Amino acid sequence: MKKILTASALALLIAGCAAAPTIDSVSAAAPLTLSVDGQSVLPKLHPFHSEELLYVPARALLEYYPGELKWDNAHKKLIFTTNSSRTVLSPGSSAIQVQYTQTDGAYEDKLEGPVLLKEGHVYVSSGAVDLLTGAVAKLAASGGTVNITSGDVSTSVRVPKEPLAIAAGSSGKVKLYAARKEGSTYKGFILEVNGGKHSFNWKSPRLVSYPPELHYADVDEDGKPEAIVILSLGTGTGISQEEVHVVKPEVWKEIAVPAAEKAASAAVSSQISLDSGDVVVRLELAGSTPSKVALRLPGRAGDGGLDYFGKQAGIGAVTYYKVANGKLKAETSLSVGMLESMGRLMLDYKRGGTGLILDSIKFEPHDTTEQYVEKE
Structure with a gap:
C-alpha cells in the first residue's frame, strides 16, 4: 500500500459518527491512556485492542491534523473537503476514496483494518495512522499509554509542548512554535509574546542544523520591543539564504523590512x-x-x-x-x-x-x- 500524505486523507479519521451502526467486534481490554506529541489527551476515550490490532480514538487527531468534516447521514459516510481534495470514509469499511477537487484525479486505497465505532466514537488502528499520516501510534514500554508522535512526513497543526526558539533576554516570555509541519517543511508558525499567541503563515524548510532564531528588541526605536524571527531558507555550495520577519506584538502586525x-x-x-x-x-x-x-x-x-x-x-x-x-x-x-x-x-x-x-x-x-x- 502506498502512503497517503494529503491533509484530506489525514482528517477523514477525526470525527465521531454516532448515527452510524456500531461494530461489535471490539474486545474488552484494560483501560489505556492516550498521548499526542507528549501531551495527554481525551482522558474519557481509551485505546483498545481488537482482532490483534491496536485501536486509538480518531478524535485525538483533531488536535493533530487540519480539516473540516461533514457527516452524510443519508449515506452514512464521512466527507472531508479541502481546497484541493474531497475524501470519503465509510464506517465499517477499510476502503477510502479520494478525489482531487481541482482536477479529475481520484483513487481508492485500503487501510490495515476497518474504522470502528465504539459507544458512538470513531477509532482507527495504529497501523492505519502510520499508513495514512506518517505519524506513529504505538504502545509505550510501560504498557499503559499509547503514544502518537509526529513522523518525518506528518502534517501537524498541534502546538508542540517545546518551542522551536526562545528569545534571549525575554525571561522565557517570547517563544516561537511550529504551527504546522508537512514533510520537510514548516508551513506556519505561532509566536508567543508575554502569554499572547498569534499564528503566521511563514514557510521554511525543517533544517535540524539551522533552526529558527528569535530575538526581542526595539529595532524600530519606537520605545516598544519587536519580535524578530530569522528563518533559514536553505544552504548549498556557495549559497545560503535567510529571511527575516519583524512583528509588533502589541497589534500582531508584521512590519515591512526590505530583504x-x-x-x-x-x-x-x-x-x-x-x-x-x-x-x-x-x-x-x-x-x-x-x-x-x-x-x-x-x-x-x-x-x-x-x-x-x-x-x-x-x-x-x-x-x-x-x-x-x-x-x-x-x-x-x-x-x-x-x-x-x-x-x-x-x-x-x-x-x-x-x-x-x-x-x-x-x-x-x-x-x-x-x-x-x-x-x-
Whole structure:
C-alpha cells in the first residue's frame, strides 16, 4: 500500500459518527491512556485492542491534523473537503476514496483494518495512522499509554509542548512554535509574546542544523520591543539564504523590512572592466555613509574576460541576519563570475515609513581578497 500524505486523507479519521451502526467486534481490554506529541489527551476515550490490532480514538487527531468534516447521514459516510481534495470514509469499511477537487484525479486505497465505532466514537488502528499520516501510534514500554508522535512526513497543526526558539533576554516570555509541519517543511508558525499567541503563515524548510532564531528588541526605536524571527531558507555550495520577519506584538502586525539582497542591490552600483590584463571591480555604495571601493584582480583578464566575470557584480548568494546592540543587521555576499565571492556587504536597518529601511551599507573584503582592494 502506498502512503497517503494529503491533509484530506489525514482528517477523514477525526470525527465521531454516532448515527452510524456500531461494530461489535471490539474486545474488552484494560483501560489505556492516550498521548499526542507528549501531551495527554481525551482522558474519557481509551485505546483498545481488537482482532490483534491496536485501536486509538480518531478524535485525538483533531488536535493533530487540519480539516473540516461533514457527516452524510443519508449515506452514512464521512466527507472531508479541502481546497484541493474531497475524501470519503465509510464506517465499517477499510476502503477510502479520494478525489482531487481541482482536477479529475481520484483513487481508492485500503487501510490495515476497518474504522470502528465504539459507544458512538470513531477509532482507527495504529497501523492505519502510520499508513495514512506518517505519524506513529504505538504502545509505550510501560504498557499503559499509547503514544502518537509526529513522523518525518506528518502534517501537524498541534502546538508542540517545546518551542522551536526562545528569545534571549525575554525571561522565557517570547517563544516561537511550529504551527504546522508537512514533510520537510514548516508551513506556519505561532509566536508567543508575554502569554499572547498569534499564528503566521511563514514557510521554511525543517533544517535540524539551522533552526529558527528569535530575538526581542526595539529595532524600530519606537520605545516598544519587536519580535524578530530569522528563518533559514536553505544552504548549498556557495549559497545560503535567510529571511527575516519583524512583528509588533502589541497589534500582531508584521512590519515591512526590505530583504538584504534587494536593499543592497538598490544601494550599490558596480562596474567590472579589464585593465592591462587585470580585472577591476568598482563599487559605489549609497546609504547614510556613501563610499567607493575598487578591487583589482591582477592577471585575471585571461580567465575568460568579461564573458566570465560579467559587467556587474552579483549580490545575494549568501545572506544572513542578526540583531546586535538593538539594531537589525544583515550581510549579503558580493561576487563576480561564477559566484566567486569578493566579500560581504554589511547592512544596518533603521526606522522609516511603516517599517524598516536601509540605514548604512559598507563593503568588507574577505581575508583572501583584502589584498586586492585599491587604496584611495
